[in-house]
Amino acid sequence: MLLHGTDALKEAAAAGHALPGFVAYNLETVQGITAAAEAAGRPVVIQAGSSPFKHAGRDALMRLALDAAGRSAARLGVHLDHSRDLDEITACLEAGYTSVMVDGSHLPFSIALTKEAVRRARDHGAWVEAELGALPGDEDVSTDAVAQAAAMTDPQQAAEFVAATGVDALAVAVGNVHGFTRHPVRLDLERLAAIHESVPVPLVLQGASGLPVEELHGALARDVAKVNVNAELRRACLEAVGVALPSALPGSDVVSLWAAGRDAVRDAALEVIGRLSPRTEGESA
Numbered sequence: 001m002l003l004h005g006t007d008a009l010k011e012a013a014a015a016g017h018a019l020p021g022f023v024a025y026n027l028e029t030v031q032g033i034t035a036a037a038e039a040a041g042r043p044v045v046i047q048a049g050s051s052p053f054k055h056a057g058r059d060a061l062m063r064l065a066l067d068a069a070g071r072s073a074a075r076l077g078v079h080l081d082h083s084r085d086l087d088e089i090t091a092c093l094e095a096g097y098t099s100v101m102v103d104g105s106h107l108p109f110s111i112a113l114t115k116e117a118v119r120r121a122r123d124h125g126a127w128v129e130a131e132l133g134a135l136p137g138d139e140d141v142s143t144d145a146v147a148q149a150a151a152m153t154d155p156q157q158a159a160e161f162v163a164a165t166g167v168d169a170l171a172v173a174v175g176n177v178h179g180f181t182r183h184p185v186r187l188d189l190e191r192l193a194a195i196h197e198s199v200p201v202p203l204v205l206q207g208a209s210g211l212p213v214e215e216l217h218g219a220l221a222r223d224v225a226k227v228n229v230n231a232e233l234r235r236a237c238l239e240a241v242g243v244a245l246p247s248a249l250p251g252s253d254v255v256s257l258w259a260a261g262r263d264a265v266r267d268a269a270l271e272v273i274g275r276l277s278p279r280t281e282g283e284s285a
Contacts, residue, residue, distance in 0.1 A: 002069050003077040004098050006127050006168050008043045009202040013225035018205070018276045021045040021079060022269055023230040024061070025052045028258050029237065030068050032265025037074035039266070040273045044074065047228065049081030049101070050088060058088070062095045079129075081228070089117050093124040101129040101171065114165040129204055129226075132161050133173030155194040162199045169226060170195075171204040174219075176211070187211075189218045196223050204228065213275060220276070227276055233268050240264035 012019045024030045024046050037044035048065040056064075062078075069076035080092040080100040089100050102117035104110020114130045121128045133153035153172040162170055172195055175187040196203060202225035208216060209231035216227070244260035247253075 028262035036269035045077040127168035131171040159198040236268035
């Protein structure tokens, strides 16, 4: 069933766990994410966004994600991730997306763009995530990115931005990067805590693939309410397809090949959901 509103975000933060946002590129990744949500019994966000549209086509991927979410017994949001195009945002809202992420990270202080996205989302009963600060790396390919302190989110500016735009959730840059990287990732948890104290909306941690569990749990302890994971699912899918390919080639068995990728996405998503479990009693903040 479609997951509307921000209640799940707020409930996740209050319980010390986060709503997972998983990027979907095609039928098999949508199916794998949906199966993981059903098996875990936890709300999940299917992120069928701007970058995957370039591969699958916007209308096709939108319909796949919305149909899967609507038919599932699990609570599934369908989210437009990293969009800089107001027309694209409107098209997804009109199709039935439950949330959108307006990406103004390429602008110095993207108030006008974000406010307009919020206005359009309100007309469709959807919530809006925005990003302040800039995450290095590529959304679709791991590039050994390194976080830059100068691009991290400033707590005071975050408060001004949220107040000026009316966004429902804020994605922050606190040392996280897109994709896997060989460089150690250390979150600036003091900065994250200051941002949390400064803004009244749930926080989002993008680029969480490969993040050490202690760093992840440190973010959860500071009330991060949504965590985005992409590269872990991509790698699992590709590795499974690679293993299945030699057996599939003699009979041109594409069914078993894509099934292997789908099942690997499910298993990887389930593993991530487990890492986003509630804080244990006595866990350090």
